[in-house]
Amino acid sequence: MIITQTDTGWQLIHQPAHGLLALQLALNWQVKKRPVHWPETLVALTEHDDGQVPWQARNHLTQAGAPLPFQLVDHSVEQCRNLIQIGLQKSRWNALLMSLHTSFLYEPQRGSDPELDQFLDEQLANQQTWRTEAKATKAEAAYAYGFLQWCDALSLILCRNQIPPEERRLEISQGPDRISYYLQQRGDESLLIDPWPFETASVRVHVETFLLTQTIFKSDKQLYQAIQDSEVVVKEWTFRK
Numbered sequence: 001m002i003i004t005q006t007d008t009g010w011q012l013i014h015q016p017a018h019g020l021l022a023l024q025l026a027l028n029w030q031v032k033k034r035p036v037h038w039p040e041t042l043v044a045l046t047e048h049d050d051g052q053v054p055w056q057a058r059n060h061l062t063q064a065g066a067p068l069p070f071q072l073v074d075h076s077v078e079q080c081r082n083l084i085q086i087g088l089q090k091s092r093w094n095a096l097l098m099s100l101h102t103s104f105l106y107e108p109q110r111g112s113d114p115e116l117d118q119f120l121d122e123q124l125a126n127q128q129t130w131r132t133e134a135k136a137t138k139a140e141a142a143y144a145y146g147f148l149q150w151c152d153a154l155s156l157i158l159c160r161n162q163i164p165p166e167e168r169r170l171e172i173s174q175g176p177d178r179i180s181y182y183l184q185q186r187g188d189e190s191l192l193i194d195p196w197p198f199e200t201a202s203v204r205v206h207v208e209t210f211l212l213t214q215t216i217f218k219s220d221k222q223l224y225q226a227i228q229d230s231e232v233v234v235k236e237w238t239f240r241k
Contacts, residue, residue, distance in 0.1 A: 146176030
């Protein structure tokens with residue numbers, strides 16, 4: 001979950017909702033710069049954070065009982081395998097992008113856990129196999145995953161309220177074309193990205209958020225029910241060239 005503290009409790013955004021926001025951004029990308037296997041890439045982007053642990057016991061709570069933000073979640077080889085299996089049931093390309101995503105996230109942790117190391121080794125072999133079966137070059141796969149990563153990064157900036165004030169610029173990340181893209185909020189609250197990555201001159205996106213006034217929970221069941229009973233606020237952003 002993406003958790004932001006407010007003066008009345010918590011703002012909560014589910015990981016799949018963040019993926020849906022990333023999809024909205026991707027749909028507006030310049031047509032001539034789209035990756036190969038476009039439909040499959042969009043599906044992979046939408047589902048790149050799926051396969052989460054079930055809502056039971058205290059899976060979604062900190063030790064203190066607060067909603068657990070994704071940054072504090074330990075790696076789960078089981079979740080990674082679930083994520084890749086979901087992709088593999090659709091296509092080799094989807095599995096390849098999910099595999100590249102797990103490598104990106106967890107290669108820095110190599111050496112910390114033998115099970116994780118084995119999983120990462122398996123992915124290196126899987127990526128070569130699935131890339132061949134998808135009839136894609138290594139450069140095409142890298143470009144597609146760079147695109148997924150860029151949309152993911154921008155979606156996270158929006159969901160985590162990280163847009164800097166006073167019209168200061170923030171680097172989103174390098175895009176799939178290895179160009180750095182910068183985000184800036186104008187005085188009218190519209191957003192500018194430089195260089196402009198979208199097909200049209202204006203883009204509007206949104207995500208559902210949940211506002212929780214209860215701050216501490218005893219179990220996942222209690223948190224889940226509080227989310228269902230909470231106020232839903234749709235956050236919107238307008239990008240303008």
